[in-house]
Amino acid sequence: MPAYLLALDQGTTSSRAIVFDESGNTIATAQEEFTQHFPSPGLVEHDAEEIWSTQLCVAREALQRAELDATDIAAIGITNQRETSVIWDRATGKPIGPAIVWQDRRTADYCGELEAAGHAPRIQEITGLVLDAYFSASKIRWILDHIEDARERADRGELAFGTIDSWLVWKLTGGRLHLTDATNASRTMLCDLRSTDWNDEMLDLFTIPRSLLPEIRDSSEVYGETEAELFGAPIKIAGIAGDQHAALFGQACHAPGMAKNTYGTGCFALMHTGESPIVSRHRLLSTVAWRIGGKTEYALEGSVFIAGAVVQWLRDQLGMIQSSDEIEALAAQVEDNGGVYFVPAFSGLGAPHWDSYARGTISGLSRGSNRSHLARAALEGIAYQTGDVIRAMCDDAGIPLKELRVDGGATANGLLMQMQADLLGVPVVRAQTSEITALGAAYLAGLAVGVWADRAAIAANWTEDSRFIPGPGQQQMQDQLAAWHDAVQRTLS
Numbered sequence: 001m002p003a004y005l006l007a008l009d010q011g012t013t014s015s016r017a018i019v020f021d022e023s024g025n026t027i028a029t030a031q032e033e034f035t036q037h038f039p040s041p042g043l044v045e046h047d048a049e050e051i052w053s054t055q056l057c058v059a060r061e062a063l064q065r066a067e068l069d070a071t072d073i074a075a076i077g078i079t080n081q082r083e084t085s086v087i088w089d090r091a092t093g094k095p096i097g098p099a100i101v102w103q104d105r106r107t108a109d110y111c112g113e114l115e116a117a118g119h120a121p122r123i124q125e126i127t128g129l130v131l132d133a134y135f136s137a138s139k140i141r142w143i144l145d146h147i148e149d150a151r152e153r154a155d156r157g158e159l160a161f162g163t164i165d166s167w168l169v170w171k172l173t174g175g176r177l178h179l180t181d182a183t184n185a186s187r188t189m190l191c192d193l194r195s196t197d198w199n200d201e202m203l204d205l206f207t208i209p210r211s212l213l214p215e216i217r218d219s220s221e222v223y224g225e226t227e228a229e230l231f232g233a234p235i236k237i238a239g240i241a242g243d244q245h246a247a248l249f250g251q252a253c254h255a256p257g258m259a260k261n262t263y264g265t266g267c268f269a270l271m272h273t274g275e276s277p278i279v280s281r282h283r284l285l286s287t288v289a290w291r292i293g294g295k296t297e298y299a300l301e302g303s304v305f306i307a308g309a310v311v312q313w314l315r316d317q318l319g320m321i322q323s324s325d326e327i328e329a330l331a332a333q334v335e336d337n338g339g340v341y342f343v344p345a346f347s348g349l350g351a352p353h354w355d356s357y358a359r360g361t362i363s364g365l366s367r368g369s370n371r372s373h374l375a376r377a378a379l380e381g382i383a384y385q386t387g388d389v390i391r392a393m394c395d396d397a398g399i400p401l402k403e404l405r406v407d408g409g410a411t412a413n414g415l416l417m418q419m420q421a422d423l424l425g426v427p428v429v430r431a432q433t434s435e436i437t438a439l440g441a442a443y444l445a446g447l448a449v450g451v452w453a454d455r456a457a458i459a460a461n462w463t464e465d466s467r468f469i470p471g472p473g474q475q476q477m478q479d480q481l482a483a484w485h486d487a488v489q490r491t492l493s
Helices: 048-066 108-116 120-127 136-146 150-155 164-172 200-205 243-250 308-316 326-331 371-397 414-424 436-449 455-459 474-479 481-491
Strands: 004-010 014-020 026-033 073-080 086-089 159-162 179-181 215-217 220-225 236-242 259-263 267-274 285-292 295-304 341-343 361-363 404-407 428-431 464-468
Touching (some): 004 164, 004 436, 014 436, 026 048, 048 164, 073 164, 073 243, 073 436, 086 136, 086 164, 108 136, 159 164, 164 179, 164 236, 236 436, 243 259, 243 267, 243 285, 243 295, 243 436, 259 371, 259 436, 267 285, 285 436, 308 371, 326 371, 326 414, 341 371, 371 414, 371 481, 404 414, 414 428, 414 464, 414 474, 436 455, 474 481
Parallel strands (some): 073 236, 179 215, 259 404
Antiparallel strands (some): 004 014, 014 026, 086 159, 220 236, 267 295, 341 361
16 A cells, blocks of 8 residues: 555645655645636636646646655545635536635625525524625526526536536546535535535525536545546545645544634634534534544634735735744834734624625824834734634533644744734644645545544644743733724724
């Protein structure tokens, strides 16, 4: 049995491929950015063909850098940006239009109409999701209604819908397989959270034909093999999970009460809640953590739309710093925020507010405010948004948090991690590997083909890099909490 796994990590801004060994070590990595399309304010699109070409390119490059060929790879695991929606022609395999990205807000008004008509509670009851343009259902409906002949062709069974995982599997297998896993299905707003099957009531509500949709499969199983010519020999495809679910699995959060937060463009906190879904009282999302061996496990999720992106904004739009890593030293030049609060609601607020029309605010400015206060307020804004989500999560689940496992690019910022620990009052633990999301996909694939015997063997691989313990800053973060919530109220529509 080959002991190497190839993870395809298809993200919002780049396609990546990572080769791992059986100890979870990174052997080789390749990455390529692809074009972001913003046709008008609030609209975000991707070219699905460019996603496929970049993903194939980096997969081949990673194998080359690892000095391995297809026969050395036990299986491929796929993890992907979620909710992003593609519809393609089954006969040609060509997309009928651009992929609508999870960040896209073009269907916000339509979702508002559904909410005004009283559909939101039923949607949450069935799907576990808060009615929002974030999810796939309204995007699919928009494509069917706005691309010429799309609805008629869909009704005739000529078209296929997929989130990015489905699109990649279709391309990898030469169109033989049209499938998704339960994690990605649970993000469409069309899936029954308890049965993990497509729900007819939701399909009728959004006027989407069932024939358009992929088959829902486990997150860890052998689905099929790649076309031989892609890598020189067929490779099994054996694991699929949306990026945040893969990160939860890669962090070895396999038991109820364990939680992780990924600090990227946004923040995504997930807490494992066991084998029964919890319907949130705080407008968090109840979602599938993964489905393995036909058994579904669940999680609560809170999404923060803007996290690391606020640092990029300070760099690119204000020119306040030259590189993102300068923010830590700049923020550390002052002992507190000087009364400045930064709520980066550039594209609305996610959990627990779910306000599509909220916009960012900087409040509390005085003549004494300077760059360092603004930098510190930006980092605190990331920590406070996460804190609001985690507190709501613990209250919904009735489980106290013991530690928060963290990953993502912004975890390199030690000041931010210390702020987070001080705010939550529990250790914040940074994993040793920075490739947690891709590693989770590799673990799911390896589990299916026997590289790892069980989850205990996977958990044994997990090691921490740094542990941030709540310190003297706890009182300051708590004292500022009420002022933070006042600042948030100023952003709401």
